[in-house]
Amino acid sequence: MLHTDLAHSTQDCKACPIRHRAVCARCDADELAVLEEIKYYRSFEAGQTVVWAGDRMEFVGSVVSGVATLTQAMEDGRTQMVGLLLPSDFVGRPGRDGAAYDVVATTGLVMCCFRKKPFEQLMETTPHIAQRLLQMTLDELDAAREWMLVLGRKTAREKIASLLAIVARRDATLNLMTPNGKLVFDLPLTREAMADYLGLTLETVSRQISALKRDGVIVLEGTRHVVVPDFSRLLEEAGDDSDGGILS
């Protein structure tokens, strides 16, 4: 349910070194040539803002490596993260001019971008691209709604476990492992960023991580490196009834 599995496909994409088939799995040679022509890469440092909410966005694209966040803020400073962009995730709003939310790199970040205008033209003449984008957007919508349950109804401990489970699963998928048994990964977010994602304060995040550590659900090395000895235990802690279709 969470995130698009298709987008994590290991199938190589000729128009883009990132191993996903978000755009071009069904493209013919001509279409690929266009994509290749309008493609470019951008790198960002940790903390750098990719685009500000409301700014004109000149591209659509995917995360090749690193992590970015989608964030919105109230004018009194309260902040809510509304999306977490991991490698292979798509960024952009075909047919829309402005960015809806701030996009910020939380680690070093490389993006594979397509210039927006010609991409949209390609989309208009290439039905399967619009269809693929629709599927991807439906996946994002599912993820957003899944997260609404986390925000609205889960306890702090369950929220933390849910976030860890998402990152762990995505990380495992990226490295072509099935996420059962032991998992090891690095948290790409500060405690404060996690708090903004989960609708908590950073102190509560810290306390609940300590609690999960104390209870043996996770092992921490340093502050970011996480070992999950038993993934299904983590899912239980997250209150997930489903396994997201990965375990079974």
Add this chain to the structure above:
Amino acid sequence: MLHTDLAHSTQDCKACPIRHRAVCARCDADELAVLEEIKYYRSFEAGQTVVWAGDRMEFVGSVVSGVATLTQAMEDGRTQMVGLLLPSDFVGRPGRDGAAYDVVATTGLVMCCFRKKPFEQLMETTPHIAQRLLQMTLDELDAAREWMLVLGRKTAREKIASLLAIVARRDATLNLMTPNGKLVFDLPLTREAMADYLGLTLETVSRQISALKRDGVIVLEGTRHVVVPDFSRLLEEAGDDSDGGILS
């Protein structure tokens, strides 16, 4: 930002009596003929379930009148509403087999449906339909993310005001009024349903509504009929920095 304004267009749609142009504003005569052929109506009573999460969904369509909700539940009973479907809102996941969430009518409900298979076929041969659906899905995604801020960061009072503002605005738009100054509408949800939408308990909902009434933000007649003497005041209470592009 919230909800698709295009979908509330007053332009009549020949394939469907509901005044939206979700599907067919750019359709030619042949396409309209197909749509007309695969179209049918369904009515539901308050409380009736339209589809269960996971069930095969045989149609896509729009709400003609009445209100429905999208709901997901944890197995311990905690429930989160992830979408509120008002007249002209679109339901369905083109290209997906199952429903992702329970769809429940909270009032009497009439839906305009298109049989899913032929609709998808039409979509595959008609680029502008896929593009239109993409735009609608992007709107839903924006609404979901907006709601994440409500769930994650707003106080109970702000949450209630946010919900009232959404319903008031949609209701006004439906009746072709601009939502400034005085607004009158009926709440289509029980206190419990509101609580499930807002991540609160029904008692808190009731208390906060009483508080907004006491403070003159709203006037209640009975338990469902709401008068908003000053819409901008309501938006302030909701903590909205923006007016959703409606006031200005």
Add this chain to the structure above:
DNA sequence: AGACCTCCTTGACCCAGATCAATCTGCCAC
């Protein structure tokens, strides 16, 4: 080395909203 960051942890206390419980208000059926 020390000074100075940013990020994280932990403790003490507090409060918004949950929980538990009683009552009220229609409204329908008989």
Add this chain to the structure above:
DNA sequence: GTGGCAGATTGATCTGGGTCAAGGAGGTCT
């Protein structure tokens, strides 16, 4: 009428997570 019931309100109390505050751990400067 009266009983029953679903929805709503209101009160009393409790508690999970927020707030405020004090260090700690690591890093990068000079």
